[in-house]
Amino acid sequence: MGDILFLAHRVPFPPDRGDKIRSHHLLRTLARLSNVHVGTLAESAADRAGEADLSRIAASHFVAPRVKPLALAGAEAVLARKPVSLAAFHCAALERWVRMTIETREIETIVVFSGQMGQYVPERFAGRVVIDLCDVDSAKFAAYADAGQRVWLNRREARLLAREEERLAGRADATILISEAEANLLRARLPARLAERVRVIGNGIDAARFDPAASAPHQALAARKGPQFVFTGQMDYWPNEKAAIWAARELLPALRRRLPSAELHIVGRSPTRSVEALGARAGTSVWGEVPDMRPFIAAADMVLAPLDIARGVQNKVLEAMAMARPILLSPAAAAGIDARDGEEWLVCEREPGAMAAAAACLLADPARAAAMGAAARRFVLDRHGWDALLEPLGTILAADPAQARHAA
The missing domain is CATH 3.40.50.11720 (3-Deoxy-D-manno-octulosonic-acid transferase, N-terminal domain)
Structure with a gap:
């Protein structure tokens, strides 16, 4: 050649x-x-x-x-x-x-x-x-x-x-x-x-790097009382910005009606002013660029991907799956990855009440949540090397x- x-x-x-x-x-x-x-x-x-x-x-x-x-x-x-x-x-x-x-x-x-x-x-x-x-x-x-x-x-x-x-x-x-x-x-x-x-x-995904055994949970998140929800991405990319704003303004209040101590962490470089302003809302933290995303994913009780506009394959979803975390995502974010709803992840229409109910139901059953995360990691190891x-x-x-x- x-x-x-x-x-x-x-x-x-x-x-x-x-x-x-x-x-x-x-x-x-x-x-x-x-x-x-x-x-x-x-x-x-x-x-x-x-x-x-x-x-x-x-x-x-x-x-x-x-x-x-x-x-x-x-x-x-x-x-x-x-x-x-x-x-x-x-x-x-x-x-x-x-x-x-x-x-x-x-x-x-x-x-x-x-x-x-x-x-x-x-x-x-x-x-x-x-x-x-x-x-x-x-x-x-x-x-x-x-x-x-x-x-x-x-x-x-x-x-x-x-x-x-x-x-x-x-x-x-x-x-x-x-x-x-x-x-x-x-x-x-x-x-x-x-x-x-x-x-x-x-x-694909570098499953050796995104390995739950290779990264300890972020101490600040791990020390907090309530369930920790994490959304990651490039935060000046409009679909991510839009999803972050929706998650803080619409989804988190619905989650807190079911899980009063729930917290949302928005993690990713270049947050816009609109995203930065979300940090003033109760239960929401905006971290901006971090040296390593893995501790945040490892500390998440659930990773969120509530995008309403998405193309191709979402790396943020593959990373969370590789880290064996349960993930709740919209149909748009699920497109391009042939995982099974209810087995390797939870797919839910982007409606606050429905997503909050799905999250609360899964987190009420820790054994099922752990099994879903383990199945997600097996999926990416088998299909996305x-x-x-x-x-x-x-x-x-x-x-x-x-x-x-x-x-x-």
Whole structure:
């Protein structure tokens, strides 16, 4: 196999958020198959610090700073009639590096992680192109618009991204999605010849790291009297922000009517002002960024995932399952993970009374709650190991691109 050019919209180190966890493991798998040259962008000090790790795994790399203000990206997108998502991640220096790398290295395959990076694949590149879209992002923006969030902007983004997703599916020899639900959504939008190229590679979990035996519960939570409910995530991501606000304002009061000493802990970096303000509410603590999420999960009597907008596979759910915690989640958060309701988790419609009743019923039976957590960990060990999930990648990269395009 010739060299691989890997393009990711964020530095895959450290693997501390959903997209970076996936790109990190994807890169490690690619590096076992061939020499990998990595082009990516950095938007934080942690990203820039990750370049040292990147240099140890990549045959060569280029990290471009992502400093373009969103307002400028929006203006560029309007003028070019492109999605803001593409303008925000466009960098002329990275574009030049990609061209130079293709000209000076024996690049046989370009692997693109996230749709924003498809713009860097040269039209004249004759080798294999594999694009991991992860999710159908256009559907996410459509859902934002349907929820009343910046309706005009999000409908525009949804429309233009859908066009870009179809373009990328036509350019790629294989297009990868994170779940069958996401894959079927994209397939339904494509002509049959392109739908045949859509593949599924799910999200995994590092079960050795997220092992209940390897992390002690957070002392402050463990010392508290009542049941502790924990919600984790990147708190400036709108679906997480919206879910956190709902959990504090709607769900926790319903829980406290049944479990008077119940407390809610919102844990995750970059909380918005609206999320930070929740810390003033009785029974709610907003922790912000923490050095290690595992002690909070380990201390939880129950982990919550009450999202009403979600795409693909929720890493927060896999982490809680790996930590053998009982988890209560909405149908949206459950999508993409084929666990059994009542066995490995509890799925409940996002209605405060119903969720509170389900939580109280389970916590009243500690043996059942412990058995559910144990079953959840067995599930992720059996079904969501990264090595097994990424094994098909070698077959995808071994396919003859000319034959694949001709067959389609």
